[in-house]
Structure formats: structure tokens, C-alpha cells
Amino acid sequence: MIKDVAVVSLGCDKNRIDTEHMLSYLNKRGYNIINDCDSAEIIIVNTCAFIRSAREEAVDTILEMAEKKKSCKCKKLLVTGCLPQKYSAELFDELPEVDAFFGVNDYDKLVDVIEADDDVRCVCTAGRDRVFAQNRIVTTPRHYAYLSVADGCDNFCTFCTIPSIRGKYRSRSMEDIIDEAKHLIENGVCEIILVAQDVTRYGIDLYGRYALVELLRKLSELDVMWLRLMYCYPELVTDELLNEIATNVKIAKYIDVPMQHYDDGILKLMNRRSDSAQLRCIAEKTKKLGIALRTTFMVGFPTETEEQFRRLCDFARSADIDNIGIFAYSTEDDTPSAKLKPRVPLKVKRQRVRTLGEIHLNNARRRGEKAVGNIVDVLYEDIDYERNMFVGRTQGNAPEIDSVVFFSADFVDVGNVYKVRITDFEDYDLIGEKV
Ligand code: SF4
Numbered sequence: 001m002i003k004d005v006a007v008v009s010l011g012c013d014k015n016r017i018d019t020e021h022m023l024s025y026l027n028k029r030g031y032n033i034i035n036d037c038d039s040a041e042i043i044i045v046n047t048c049a050f051i052r053s054a055r056e057e058a059v060d061t062i063l064e065m066a067e068k069k070k071s072c073k074c075k076k077l078l079v080t081g082c083l084p085q086k087y088s089a090e091l092f093d094e095l096p097e098v099d100a101f102f103g104v105n106d107y108d109k110l111v112d113v114i115e116a117d118d119d120v121r122c123v124c125t126a127g128r129d130r131v132f133a134q135n136r137i138v139t140t141p142r143h144y145a146y147l148s149v150a151d152g153c154d155n156f157c158t159f160c161t162i163p164s165i166r167g168k169y170r171s172r173s174m175e176d177i178i179d180e181a182k183h184l185i186e187n188g189v190c191e192i193i194l195v196a197q198d199v200t201r202y203g204i205d206l207y208g209r210y211a212l213v214e215l216l217r218k219l220s221e222l223d224v225m226w227l228r229l230m231y232c233y234p235e236l237v238t239d240e241l242l243n244e245i246a247t248n249v250k251i252a253k254y255i256d257v258p259m260q261h262y263d264d265g266i267l268k269l270m271n272r273r274s275d276s277a278q279l280r281c282i283a284e285k286t287k288k289l290g291i292a293l294r295t296t297f298m299v300g301f302p303t304e305t306e307e308q309f310r311r312l313c314d315f316a317r318s319a320d321i322d323n324i325g326i327f328a329y330s331t332e333d334d335t336p337s338a339k340l341k342p343r344v345p346l347k348v349k350r351q352r353v354r355t356l357g358e359i360h361l362n363n364a365r366r367r368g369e370k371a372v373g374n375i376v377d378v379l380y381e382d383i384d385y386e387r388n389m390f391v392g393r394t395q396g397n398a399p400e401i402d403s404v405v406f407f408s409a410d411f412v413d414v415g416n417v418y419k420v421r422i423t424d425f426e427d428y429d430l431i432g433e434k435v
Contacts, residue, residue, distance in 0.1 A: 003032045004073075006040035008065065009139070010058055011048025013146045013195055013230070013400075015081060016139060019046045022080065022107045023137035029111045033137065037068055042076045042114065047083035049165060051330035058083045059095075066097035076114065078102065082165045088124045104151075104166060126167065135183055141381060143415030144191035144399060145184045149177055149215065150205075153197035155233060157260070158271045158336040159301065159329060162197055169198065171206040174215055181219055190225040190415055191252070191379070193398065199229055200236035210236060213244050220250035225417075228398060230256040234274035237282050246289040252395040256294040257282055262315040263308040266301050269340065276315070283319035292396030294323040299356060300349030301329045302340035309352055316359050320367070323402040324360045328353050361427060364403065368425025375435055378405045378420040380412045389431075392418070409434035 005026050009019035022044065023033050037043050043065045047058035058081075068074050076099045084091055084101035091101060100113055103124030113120050138145045150171040153163045181192055196202065203211025219227055227250055232241075234257050245251045259279050261267050267275060286293040297312060316324065328349040331338050344352075378392035381399070389406040397403055406429060407420045424431040 003030070004034050004040050005031045005042040005044065006034050006037045007044045007046060008037065008061055009046045010061060011046075011050065011054060011082070013193070014148060014151075014197070015046060015048055017136070017146050017148045017195070018081065018104065018107060020136040020139055022046065022110055023139070024135060025108060025111055027137055029115075031111070037065060037074070038072045041073055042078065043068065043074050044078045044080060044110075047079060047081040049082035049086050050161065051327075051332065053330065055083060055087075062095060062098065066095070069097060076100075078110070078114070080104075080107065080110070084122070085124055086161065086165045088122050092122060136180075138184065138187070138189070140399070141414065142188045143379070143381070144193060145189045146193045146195050147177065147181060147184065148172065148196060149194050149199060149202050149212075150196035154201070155198060155273075156271055158269065158340075159298065159332065161332050161335060164334065166197060169201055169205055171202050171204070171211075173206065174211070174218060177215065178218055178222070181222055181224070185222055185224055188415070191228060192219070192224055192226070193228040193230060195230045198231060198233045198236075200232045200241070212236075213240055216244055216248065216251060220248055224250055226250070226252040226395060228252045228254055230398065232257045234259060234272075234279055234282060239285070242285055242289055242291065245291050253290055254292045254294070254396055254398065255286060256398065258296040260296065260298045261301065261304075261308075262297075262312045263304075266304055266308055269303065269337070270298075270301065271336075276311075280315070280319065283315075283321060287320070292322040292394075294325075294398065294402060295321055296325040296327060297356060298327050298329050299352035300344040302331075302337055302343050304329075304344055304352075309355075313356060313359055316356060317363065320363050321360075322367070322396055323398075324356075325401065326353050326356050326360070364428045365425065368428075368430060371422045371430055372424065374422050375419050376405070376422060376430075376432075377417050378407060378432075379417050380409075380414055382414075390434075392420070403428035403430070405430045405432060407432045407434055 007019055009016055045062050048054040065077055069077050078100050079098050080102040085103035088101050101122045105125050106123045109123050152167045152169045154169045156163050237257055262276050264275050376394050380392040382391040384391050390412055391404050393404050419435040420432040421435050422430050422432040
């Protein structure tokens with residue numbers, strides 16, 4: 001029997017969770033999970049198809065793994081995730097090296113297909129309720145894990161392919177989420193990061209009411225250090241939610257609210273349901289409540305004028321948002337925004353990414369300057385061997401995407417929180433020493 005399996009996981013943290021469920025299915029059926037694709041008998045590439053660059057990365061990775069099938073031990077190459085869910089018909093002919101494709105709702109069938117005698121090449125079911133594996137194999141460092149509260153999206157932003165790939169919004173039951181959280185905590189996780197395409201919509205499809213605050217209160221009864229909220233849709237960032245974050249000691253003083261833009265005309269064309277006044281209000285309220293705000297902005301959306309871009313820049317400058325992800329618009333052929341004209345030239349989009357990035361950097365440096373002398377709680381995570389310093393982050397920073405704190409100390413343990421005095425800053429990051 002084939003035993004050694006390697007999985008290459010591409011894309012976002014939601015895709016990482018899918019990979020972790022796959023690993024669990026494989027592990028329970030006796031497969032051995034290894035890191036080295038050269039030694040694996042089965043290679044699985046879990047793909048992202050959100051934008052063109054993600055699809056290109058996915059196809060490049062599949063081709064690279066197909067080479068290993070010729071030269072290494074690999075006997076089966078499987079491709080899973082968003083790419084086959086959306087493009088299985090095209091991929092089927094274009095990538096004959098791939099033995100089977102699986103869509104995002106079919107990971108529970110993975111092992112059966114691997115072991116079946118018949119040559120099933122494509123399992124991509126649309127609209128099927130996903131079956132989650134019990135006790136997924138977490139691939140993040142031991143002290144934190146992502147936890148999916150729902151899948152799919154009903155927001156239909158005009159630039160986004162996700163609703164057509166992931167389907168309608170489907171919340172997981174509270175019991176299911178709490179059981180998974182308990183299991184994570186029992187295994188050493190102290191920070192649980194709640195994710196979904198839209199976390200704020202949690203519960204509406206299942207319970208007929210928005211139930212995120214209720215879920216947070218239930219999760220807070222567990223022995224967890226921080227619950228962190230990602231992907232909150234602005235329209236549903238209510239005072240009740242912000243107050244819960246501000247006052248509940250188990251919730252990190254942090255919220256991720258992808259805003260995408262600030263100009264009302266562009267927001268409307270994007271089919272976003274929040275306007276600039278609401279976005280300004282969220283930025284002001286989070287500041288007042290001491291909640292770090294993360295957002296993402298998209299520049300170069302079709303029809304975006306210099307004036308509209310300037311409005312976005314003015315907002316980013318004055319709102320002083322703690323963490324910002326900046327993306328250039330990517331044309332996705334089957335989305336409504338692809339029909340909008342005029343398109344913004346690539347050169348202009350790249351310039352706008354740089355301009356907005358400089359504004360964010362200047363704000364970050366100003367905040368860094370002000371932070372010098374402060375003592376902050378830092379969760380220790382890693383070592384930077386080049387600097388010869390420890391690396392951690394505060395409640396106000398999510399792993400992998402936000403800024404960090406480099407600090408010196410005599411002895412520290414991964415996953416523990418230490419008091420660190422800030423002595424300096426460098427671009428987005430802080431530098432300090434353990435008190
Ligand atoms: S909220 Fe908008 S951008 Fe986010 S997944 Fe849904 S449709 Fe896409």
C-alpha cells in the first residue's frame with residue numbers, strides 16, 4: 001500500500017484549514033504525512049484561484065510536481081481546492097499528468113478515490129455541504145490555530161470569484177466549532193483565529209440571526225488566551241461586536257475589516273454595502289476602544305480616477321490604520337467588474353500600490369516613534385538568526401501578515417507572553433528588550 005504523502009498548500013489561511021482536514025483524513029487511513037515531495041509516493045497540491053497570480057502559482061506548482069512524478073518516487077499527483085472547483089473542465093485536458101482533481105467540498109472522498117481501482121479523475125461537487133474531519137492535523141506552530149466558522153459567501157463583491165467557487169454562505173454549528181476549539185486547546189493552542197469568507201455573517205443561515213457575539217461568549221468560557229477575528233464585513237461590525245472585543249479579556253484587541261476602498265462611487269461599483277461614513281466610523285471607534293484595526297485596500301479598480309484614489313489615500317493617512325494589506329485589482333473574466341471600463345493601466349496600478357504603501361509606512365513609523373519607552377505584552381514565537389533576536393507579536397498583530405516585535409531576552413519559551421520595553425522601531429516593526 002502507498003503510504004508516504006506530501007501536501008503543498010497554497011493560498012490563504014482558509015485553504016490551510018482545508019489542507020489540515022485532508023491531512024487528517026489521510027492520517028486516519030494509515031497514510032504517512034511527510035514534508036519532502038521528492039520522497040513522497042503521493043503528492044497533493046491544494047490550490048488557490050482567487051486572482052490570476054494565485055492561479056499562475058498553482059499551475060507552476062502542479063507542473064513542478066509533475067516533473068517529480070517523472071523523476072522521483074511519486075506515483076500519484078492529485079490537485080485539490082479552488083482551482084479544480086472552478087476550472088476542472090479546462091484542467092482535465094490541459095494537465096494530463098494529474099491523476100485526479102478534487103473540488104473544495106469533496107476532501108472526505110480523497111482516500112476512497114486514491115484507493116479505488118477505477119480511474120476517477122474528477123470529484124468536484126457543487127453546493128454540497130462539506131464534511132469536516134474530526135481532529136484535523138494543525139500545521140501552524142503549536143500555540144495558535146485557525147478555526148473556520150463558515151464557508152462560502154453571499155456578498156457578491158463584483159471583483160470576486162469566491163462565491164462562484166465556494167458557494168452560498170454555510171455556518172458551522174456552534175457545537176461543532178466549540179468541540180473543535182476544545183480539541184485545539186487540549187493540544188496546546190492558546191490563540192484561536194476565527195476565519196470564514198465573512199465572519200460577521202456567522203449564524204444567519206443556520207439560526208436566523210447574527211450569532212458571532214454569542215459564539216465569542218461561548219468560546220470565551222474555554223481555557224483560551226486570545227480569540228482573534230479575521231475577515232469581518234464592515235456593514236456588520238456593530239457596536240455590540242466592538243464592545244465585546246474591547247471588554248472581553250479572552251478576545252485579542254484586534255479586528256480585521258477588509259474595506260477595499262473609501263470612495264463611495266468605487267464602493268458602489270464593487271457592490272460593497274458600506275459607505276465611506278461607516279468606514280470612517282469603524283476606524284474612529286476601534287481607535288477609541290483601543291482595538292487594533294487591520295484592513296485590505298484594493299487599488300486600480302476599473303474607472304478609479306486620480307481623485308478617487310486620492311480620497312482613499314487621505315483616509316489611509318488620517319485614519320492611521322494599524323495594519324493594511326494593499327492589492328492591485330486583478331481582472332477576473334467572469335466577474336461583473338471585468339466588464340467595467342475604462343480599466344486602470346498596470347503601470348498606474350503599481351504606482352498606486354506604492355503610493356498607498358508609503359502612506360502606510362509613514363504612519364507605521366510615526367506609531368513606532370510614539371511606542372518607544374512603552375512596555376507591551378509580547379507573545380514569543382520565533383528566532384531571527386540574522387538579528388540574533390527573538391520575534392513575537394502583540395495582541396494587535398495577527399501571525400504571518402502583520403508587524404512583529406524583535407526583542408532580546410535571556411530565556412523565553414515559545415507560546416508564552418512576556419513584558420517587553422520598546423527601545424526602537426524599524427519600518428513596520430518594533431524593537432525592544434524583555435523587562
Ligand atoms: S466578502 Fe466579497 S471579497 Fe470577500 S469572499 Fe465575499 S465576495 Fe469575495
